[in-house]
Amino acid sequence: MRRALICGVSGQDGAYLAKLLLEKGYKVFGGSRDAQMSSFSSLRQLDIRQDIETVSISINDFRSVLQTLQRTKPDEVYNLAGQSSVGLSFEQPVETLESISVGTLNLLEAIRFTNQPIKFYNAGSSECFGDTGSLAADESTPFRPRSPYGVAKAAAFWQVANYREAYQLHASTGILFNHESPLRPERFVTQKIVAAACRIANGEPMVLKLGNIDIARDWGWAPDYVEAMWIMLQQEQADDYVIATGQTQKLSDFIRVVFETVGLDWENHIQIDSSFFRPTDIAEGHANPAKAFEQLCWSAHYKMEGVARMMVQAWLQRERKI
Numbered sequence: 001m002r003r004a005l006i007c008g009v010s011g012q013d014g015a016y017l018a019k020l021l022l023e024k025g026y027k028v029f030g031g032s033r034d035a036q037m038s039s040f041s042s043l044r045q046l047d048i049r050q051d052i053e054t055v056s057i058s059i060n061d062f063r064s065v066l067q068t069l070q071r072t073k074p075d076e077v078y079n080l081a082g083q084s085s086v087g088l089s090f091e092q093p094v095e096t097l098e099s100i101s102v103g104t105l106n107l108l109e110a111i112r113f114t115n116q117p118i119k120f121y122n123a124g125s126s127e128c129f130g131d132t133g134s135l136a137a138d139e140s141t142p143f144r145p146r147s148p149y150g151v152a153k154a155a156a157f158w159q160v161a162n163y164r165e166a167y168q169l170h171a172s173t174g175i176l177f178n179h180e181s182p183l184r185p186e187r188f189v190t191q192k193i194v195a196a197a198c199r200i201a202n203g204e205p206m207v208l209k210l211g212n213i214d215i216a217r218d219w220g221w222a223p224d225y226v227e228a229m230w231i232m233l234q235q236e237q238a239d240d241y242v243i244a245t246g247q248t249q250k251l252s253d254f255i256r257v258v259f260e261t262v263g264l265d266w267e268n269h270i271q272i273d274s275s276f277f278r279p280t281d282i283a284e285g286h287a288n289p290a291k292a293f294e295q296l297c298w299s300a301h302y303k304m305e306g307v308a309r310m311m312v313q314a315w316l317q318r319e320r321k322i
C-alpha cells in the first residue's frame with residue numbers, strides 16, 4: 001500500500017487531494033500544525049475524516065518535519081501547508097515568508113536527510129509571475145512577484161528546483177493558477193461572492209462590498225487541480241508545470257454568473273470598498289498550460305462559468321441541510 005503525507009490537509013486542496021489518494025488506495029497521513037485542535041471540517045464535508053490518520057506537523061520546525069517523516073514513512077509528500085492568502089501576506093509578511101519558504105526548505109532538507117526515495121510535490125503559485133499583461137505565462141516566463149506571498153512562493157520554487165538538480169530529489173512544483181470549490185473559505189473572493197449572492201437571494205438584507213472588480217484571473221476547479229499534483233509524482237522525471245484552464249475572465253464576469261445563477265442582477269447588490277484594494281495587485285493573470293497537457297495528459301474539465309455554478313449549487317444545498 002502506497003503511503004502519502006499531505007502537509008496542510010485541512011485546506012481546500014489538502015482535503016480534495018486526500019480524497020483522491022484514498023480512492024487510489026493510498027494510506028493517507030494528514031498533516032496539520034496542531035492535529036488535536038483542528039476540526040478538519042473540510043475532511044468531514046467530504047466524509048473522509050475517519051479514513052485519514054492525522055498527524056501534528058509544523059513545517060517551520062525541522063525536528064517536527066524529520067520526526068513526522070520517520071514515523072509515517074511516506075512514498076510521497078505533498079506540501080500544501082503555509083499561509084495561503086495573498087491579501088493577508090501584506091499584513092503578515094514574515095509569517096508568510098517563514099511558513100512558505102522556510103517550511104518548504106525544511107521538507108526538502110528532511111527528505112534529503114532520510115535518504116529515502118520520497119517523491120515531493122510543492123504547491124507553487126501563479127502569484128510568482130506577477131503582472132504579465134496579456135502574455136500567457138508558461139514554465140519559462142520570468143517571475144516578478146507583486147506580493148509577499150508571491151515572493152515567498154518564488155523562493156520556495158527555486159529551492160525545489162535546486163534540490164532537484166543538486167541532490168536528484170524527485171521534487172516538482174505545480175504553478176497553480178486560481179482554483180476554487182465549495183471548500184474555499186470566504187476570505188477568497190469567489191466564495192465571498194457566492195455566499196453573499198445566496199444570502200441575498202434567501203432574503204437577507206445586505207450589500208456585497210468588494211475591492212477591485214476589474215481584475216482578471218484564470219479560475220479553475222480545485223478537484224481537477226489536485227489530480228495534476230498526483231500525476232506529477234507519477235512521472236519518471238520530476239519537473240515543474242503550469243496548471244490552469246487557459247481561459248481568463250474578469251472578476252465582474254464571475255460576479256455576473258453567480259448572481260444570474262440565483263436569479264439576481266448583480267449591479268444592484270455590490271459596492272466598491274477601497275479597504276479591500278491591495279497595495280499591489282495583479283491586473284490580469286493569463287496562463288498557458290500546454291506543457292501539462294502534452295506531458296501529463298492533464299487538462300481542466302471545468303472553466304469559470306461551471307465553477308461559479310457548482311459553488312452556488314453547493315452553497316444552497318449546504319444551507320438546506322442546516
Ligand SMILES: C[C@H]1O[C@H](OP(=O)(O)OP(=O)(O)OC[C@H]2O[C@@H](n3cnc4c(=O)[nH]c(N)nc43)[C@H](O)[C@@H]2O)[C@@H](O)[C@@H](O)C1=O
Pocket residue numbers: 084085086087124125126127176177178179187188189190192209210211212213215251276277278281282
Ligand atoms: C493563485 C493564487 O490564488 C489565490 O490568491 P488570490 O488571487 O489573491 O485570490 P483572492 O480570491 O483572494 O483574490 C483574487 C482577486 O480578487 C480581488 N478582490 C476584489 N475584491 C476582493 C475581496 O473583497 N476579497 C478578496 N479576497 N479579493 C478581492 C483581489 O484583489 C485579487 O486580485 C490563492 O489561492 C493563492 O493561494 C494563490 O496562490
